[in-house]
Amino acid sequence: MLISTVPAANSAEPLIGVYGENSMQHVLDFEKWLGRKVDVILCTVDFHKWENYRYADWLSQTVYGARGDRRLVYDVPIIIQDTSYAEAKTGSYDEHWKCLAESILSNNAGEYEIVIRPSHEMNGEWFAWGVGGSKQAMIPDFIASWQRFHGVFRGVKGGERFRFSFSTSEGASDPRPMWPGDEYVDIVGHDVYWKPKAMGGEGWEEGDAKLAWDKRVNDGYNEWGVGGMLKFAQQKGKPFQIDEWGTWGPDSAVFVQGMAEFLKANNVRSHTYWNSNSGYPGELTQREKEWPAPTKAFKAAFGAVAKP
Template sequence: MFLRTSIAALLLVWFGTPCSAGSPALGAYVGNSTSNSQQFESWLGRPVDQIPAHTGRTDWNDWINSISWSVQLWSPLNKPICWTIPLFADGGSLSEAAAGAYQASYVRAAQMLAVTRPSDAVIYVRTGEEFNGNWMPWSAAGHEQDFVKAYRNFVAAFRSVSDRFRFEWNVNVRETRMNPADAYPGDDDVDVIGMDFYYNIQWNPTDPIKAWDEMVNSQYGLQWLEDFASAHKKPSAYPEWGVNSDRAGPYIAKAAQWFSDHNVLYQNVWNSNDAFPGKLSDGQYPNAAAAYIAAFGATTSGANMRASPNR
């Protein structure tokens, strides 16, 4: 215990202060609604530590304007924002991003974000998320070096505006189309190593303990992520995770313990039915909801917090 605390204290000196008062920081994706965020806090019985904000990519106008709109939307809540900014707009390409075709747009986005929340020491940005799957336009399977170059170009543009930006490299759990490490941009361009994981009873075991074991131990599962992050001396993060089973209570308890036991910087539950039917705060999964409150609510949040590095 002394050794773990000492290492965490040293990392805090080297890398800065936490994203929130405790670690791992807790957030909840609730869609683009401040009222939904406030409702989630009331339901959980404690405030969230951060807002996960996802911006648009219908075209380049949407790519830029949705960032400005999101800043205005979330500013009244006065909380740190962890941004998910698309690597490029629909109609763009990984090869063009790798060639530097979108640098002006990246700089413009960085300029908008750099002037927000000056009290925050750092601004977290995730881009190129879930690149190891085949559903994103920046899918890297077979194009690993283009992804690396595109990601580095994004980072370079943002850093040219401000040194407050910190960048998350993000994979999807258990995707075997490629080895994600082949598209790792390098330690100089990655501050946080993240993974999205969802318990979906359409393809995961209905038994929640078996589902959790599968999530952890499968190829490119949670254990792989933590081993990879540790090897690169980076904190991990889980910016999207969720469940769609009312039997998920034991799984949720395992997730809470996993976050507590590892060097996790932040974790955001998917409390929404957009794209994935995972909303917990509306009564559709009452038993799973009770388990989430027991694991992360006001009476237990303090026990789950621990010192964690933040770059």
């Protein structure tokens, strides 16, 4: 059995979460490195086959059965590979959604809120469920599908526990026209990743981490960066959270510090760090020597508080 011996999460701060590649051991490794427990664990539901999508047992029991009081946040695509919103909005996938909703509830006993991220990063076009970029003609079907999905999840016994995060991404189309309606969203979330050119691959920014952070906060890139989406959440009267974030490279300490200051200054509900090299090379637990400044900054900002 996997047991954590690190202190509980700090009080009076935003909830802290981690993505650890659907591995409890990775979560425990992150906690040991950070010196504290996390509040939430981000996990991803399969989007290749409905038979895998329908049940949360593997994630909730096999992978995270030893999570204790850490709560799972579920990435749940409204549609999966080779399906469509045009069909989803008509009810074609209701039974798949209903089965998954019941499975999630059966694996999370209690009365606490369960956060769902339907079709996260929908304003991009890199996922099967995205409606950004060249797929924007699908937005009306996406909205209708979200509304139906919401009804199915809320309609099962215990469904009032679900909380739905409108989880957008930077570096993509304006997500605001994709809003499914105030009554269908509980939380506004946003994904933020520092991507300097030096990282290669998808890197596109110049190597000034402070400038990069300032632009995100002050609409320097567009009006739907982290600052813009915070304002959008405030206009909607919804809590705001950072659903995913990651940093890269030895010179990114100021980006970490900027995030920490933003979270505390704006009463952000939670933040989840992408401690993985899958999809984005943001793993910190193995980079103490390689990235001393940002790893130190992260621990200082989010690690265990020293007792007086």
